Amino acid sequence: MFFAAGRQARPGPGPDHADAPVGGPDILSLMRRNIEEPLSVGALAAGLGLGRKTLERECQQLYGMAPRRLFRAIRLRAIRRILEDTALPVEEIAARGGYRNASAMTRAFRAEFGLAPSRSRRAIAAPVGSVHAATRRPSASK
Numbered sequence: 001m002f003f004a005a006g007r008q009a010r011p012g013p014g015p016d017h018a019d020a021p022v023g024g025p026d027i028l029s030l031m032r033r034n035i036e037e038p039l040s041v042g043a044l045a046a047g048l049g050l051g052r053k054t055l056e057r058e059c060q061q062l063y064g065m066a067p068r069r070l071f072r073a074i075r076l077r078a079i080r081r082i083l084e085d086t087a088l089p090v091e092e093i094a095a096r097g098g099y100r101n102a103s104a105m106t107r108a109f110r111a112e113f114g115l116a117p118s119r120s121r122r123a124i125a126a127p128v129g130s131v132h133a134a135t136r137r138p139s140a141s142k
Helices: 023-033 039-046 052-063 067-085 092-095 102-113 117-126 131-135
Strands: none
Touching: 023 039, 023 052, 023 067, 023 102, 039 052, 039 067, 052 067, 067 092, 067 102, 067 117, 092 117, 102 117
16 A cells, blocks of 8 residues: 555545545546646646656556546546536536637547537436437538
8 A cells, every 4th residue: 555755544435535646636636627727637636645656656546547638537527526516518518627729628528428419408407208309410510
């Protein structure tokens, strides 16, 4: 188990994380606090008092992915929540998710969830089983 200098081991948020390294909850917390201004892997490691390799190892062990990929997934899930909960323009949502432009965010969103943000929002707006939801056709432009 990993122990940073001066830190004690503590259980994670649930039984599945009881043997998780100490950094798990801290990693997620730091990433979530910096969604609008994403940190580099080096800055994340420094903010946690870890070496870069230690952060990479912990992310792989805890979440099965590299820190950069984990941070991207957290940002895109936050973007999806904003899409679901607001009528903000995609450009504003992209900025809130730490993307410099809507195109980059749209490409990342599509890669993560299999559809564009605008289609995701329409799918949320149309109740399952509604005529509108049942008659929508996939976009021809990919």
